[in-house]
Amino acid sequence: MKLKRRPRNPQSETIIALIDVVFFLLVFFMLIGRMDATAPFDVAPPQAQTGRDMPAGGITLAISQDGDLALDGTEITKTDLPAALASQLAQKPEMRLRINAHRDADLRHVLPQVSQAEALGFLDVVLVVTPERSVRGQP
Amino acid sequence: MILSRRKRPSALISLVPMIDVMLILLVFFMVTSTYLNLDMIPALRPAEGAAAASKTPEVRLMIRLQADGTPSLRGEALSPPALAQILQKALEEDPTAQMVILPSGSAPTQALISLMDLAATAGVQNMRVLRLEARQ
Numbered sequence: 001m002k003l004k005r006r007p008r009n010p011q012s013e014t015i016i017a018l019i020d021v022v023f024f025l026l027v028f029f030m031l032i033g034r035m036d037a038t039a040p041f042d043v044a045p046p047q048a049q050t051g052r053d054m055p056a057g058g059i060t061l062a063i064s065q066d067g068d069l070a071l072d073g074t075e076i077t078k079t080d081l082p083a084a085l086a087s088q089l090a091q092k093p094e095m096r097l098r099i100n101a102h103r104d105a106d107l108r109h110v111l112p113q114v115s116q117a118e119a120l121g122f123l124d125v126v127l128v129v130t131p132e133r134s135v136r137g138q139p
Numbered sequence: 140m141i142l143s144r145r146k147r148p149s150a151l152i153s154l155v156p157m158i159d160v161m162l163i164l165l166v167f168f169m170v171t172s173t174y175l176n177l178d179m180i181p182a183l184r185p186a187e188g189a190a191a192a193s194k195t196p197e198v199r200l201m202i203r204l205q206a207d208g209t210p211s212l213r214g215e216a217l218s219p220p221a222l223a224q225i226l227q228k229a230l231e232e233d234p235t236a237q238m239v240i241l242p243s244g245s246a247p248t249q250a251l252i253s254l255m256d257l258a259a260t261a262g263v264q265n266m267r268v269l270r271l272e273a274r275q
Contacts, residue, residue, distance in 0.1 A: 015154055022161045029168035046252040050259040051178025099182065101248045107204075108244030111270045114182045126179035129252055 039070040039100070046103035048129035058096030058124070059088055065102040067109035081113075085120050093121070100128040180255060196265060198233040200226070204242035208250030219257055226261040237265040 039062035061081075062070040069076050071084055089095050097117050101110045117125045202222070203211045210217050212225065229236040238258050242251050251268070258266055 015158070019154065019158060019161070022158065022165055026161055026165045026168065029165065029172055032172060045177065046249040048178065048180060048252050048256045050256050051180050053178060098179065103247065103249040103252075105248050106244060107242050107246050107248060107251055110248050111242070111244075111268070115270060118183055123183065125181070125183040127182050127252065129178050129180055130176055131178055 038073055039064070040073070040075050041068055041070065043100055043102050044104075045100055045128045045130045047131065049131060051129040051131060055096075058098050059085075060098045060100055060128075061085075061113060063099065063101040063105050063109055063113065065104045067105065069113075082116060082120065085117065085122070089121055094123065096124040096126065097122045098126050098128050180252065196233060196235045196237040198229045198236035199239060200229055200236065201239045201241060202254065204240060204246045204250055204254060206243040206245035208246050208253075210250075210254055219253075222254075223257055223261050226258060226263055230262050235265055236263065237267065238263045240266070240268045242268065242270070 041062070041064040043062050043064060059072050062073075064070075069078060069081060071081065076084060085097070099110065099113060099117075114125055200212065205211055205216070210219075210222055212222070217225070226236075226238065240251065240254060255266065255268075
């Protein structure tokens with residue numbers, strides 16, 4: 001007996017549904033995701049309940065637990081930092097400096113950077129915090 | 140004479156490359172996205188500082204932040220609820236009461252932020268963080 005294989009339906013309709021789903025996911029991640037210069041080391045910002053929404057813009061100074069520094073994702077020494085900050089400020093005098101310090105970093109690594117930014121002429125210096133209980137890489 | 144136009148074959152656009160591109164973009168955004176919910180606390184308030192300087196507060200509390208992150212007032216270590224109570228009492232006495240924080244260099248950043256958080260929750264609006272520098 002000869003069995004006839006049933007002809008397959010064209011796949012275009014199922015592919016369109018797949019495209020729809022992928023497209024929605026794509027738009028979702030584009031809207032939700034925050035692309036930012038990440039530090040070359042792990043930084044878990046401190047928690048705070050009274051923090052305000054952080055607007056975009058400005059430069060980010062990351063400070064690791066051991067006091068290592070990174071300006072906009074690039075590691076930098078304490079000696080080179082003032083010149084780098086001054087050149088950024090010269091381009092835009094109202095530049096915001098965001099200090100993203102690790103929650104366990106000693107204040108002797110953090111507060112001098114605030115004072116230095118103030119001395120250089122930064123008028124807008126903010127400390128980055130998170131309202132969340134757990135942070136990536138932390139329990 | 141009737142000229143009949145030759146029927147064009149319907150153009151078939153392959154969707155496979157588009158799906159490939161979209162999938163690559165999707166994976167890119169999934170991998171590069173950061174899901175940290177970040178807020179900020181102002182570290183410098185020049186305008187408020189100038190305004191506060193013109194009006195001297197009647198009540199000023201000097202809170203020391205010890206190396207282990209414990210706040211202390213006049214040498215006495217305080218728990219967060221006890222400190223909140225003291226702050227509220229000071230604010231009742233003088234709504235413009237100033238809180239001066241003198242942190243130890245060995246205290247963790249989280250301790251200072253928690254202290255500032257506690258003060259902000261209690262209603263303190265005039266807050267300063269002092270830093271002692273070694274004379275060179």
